[in-house]
Amino acid sequence: MNQKPAPEAVDCDTPEPTQLKVAEARKRLIETVSPVTGSERVDLRQSLGRVLSTPIQSALDVPAHTNSAMDGYALRSRELSGNLDQLWPVAGQSLAGRPFTGSIPTGGCVRIMTGACVPAGTDTVIMQEQTRASDGGIRLLKQPEPGQNVRAAGEDIRRGDLVLKPGHRLRAPDLGLLASLGIAEIPVIRRPRIAFFSTGDELRSVGQPLGPGLIYDSNRYSLHGMLQALPVEILDMGVVPDEPTEMKSAFRQAAAQADALITSGGVSVGDADYVKATLQQTGHINFWKVAMKPGRPLAFGQIDDCWFFGLPGNPVSVMVTFYQFVQPALLRLMGTTPTMPLTLSAQTETPLQKKPGRTEFQRGILSNSRSGRLVVNTTGSQGSGVLSSMSRANCFIVLAPDQTIVEAGAEVQVQPFHGLLD
16 A cells, blocks of 8 residues: 555644635636547447537437327327217227328227327327227227327427537436437547556555565556546556656656646655655646645646646545545546535444544445435544555545534435445
8 A cells, every 4th residue: 555654644633724625625626627629529339428529419309200108099089078988999000110001980099009100190099908899999998188198209309409518428328318319429528648657665566576665556556447437548657766857757758648647645745755846846736735634735736738636645545535636627627517526414323533624534334224314334444544444435424624523323424435436
């Protein structure tokens, strides 16, 4: 795990009046980052998660034909007499893809299936369960309402309607919607290119042997996993040692190749923490510290046209700061408008503690109690180096700056991971 606990622990536990509040830092990020330019056309099947670059208008009605919402019988409502003994001769049938094209005698009906075209002249479908067969026709068991069980052409979408706006991030239902319009290729904003690396002389990649004082670099794998959930191109630059010249070279290489650079480690105030100084030399800093735990030392700035996010070295801090700040900024970079994470109220079944003056994101396990209400428990130790607390958790327990001790049974705010981490 990537952790230099002493510097970050001191920073996190010593609130300063100059540090930004969480909401202010997130707002500044979103307002500062500008979307990438350039677009491309992709196959509909490859467009999931991508962001539309131009509006989508419908070239046809959906549904294309007036059709039945039920299996039953199509008839003319004007011929309803209110007499359930009336016999309705069946003139034929209309199937999905094989419409009825014959003529219907006065007082007649047509057998129809769900999705089939409603025959010309008919306007009402009575479901088959409300009829009974009789003498080559049907009799009604219930008087239908005029127009019932009929879906009009264009009821969902009319020709020329604006279907999806630019900046919309495509989800699975959108792919089905676009397929219903016969659209095979989608205009989307190009994928931003995101470079990232870890800093630290003590880090080794998975598969390498460990010597005294060395640890495996977990942060690059966490970052790679989080970035894979976004429509971005990923550039893994490995581990950069704690050496100013090599750090500066890595910054300039990333700025020349990527739209954004994410680093982990080296952003605090230790003797071997060179990230902030390197950013000052190669670009500029927008802000550095946020009133939160874990993850207070968080550097945001710019190197030429490349946005920069310097995350702490502790593995939980990396994930918390990524989801609270970097992901919203990257969504903005992709050309969409990020929304606030879904926040719910739940009853904590375990007491919680924190120091005042900062927002804390504790890891929790959210579930339903036997009575059906939402309850949450912590995952145990909340140290920023305890990566297993993220693995076990399914939500963040968000404690406000003014909260200190929270008794068991109190209501707390939680952010479910579902949707946040996917």
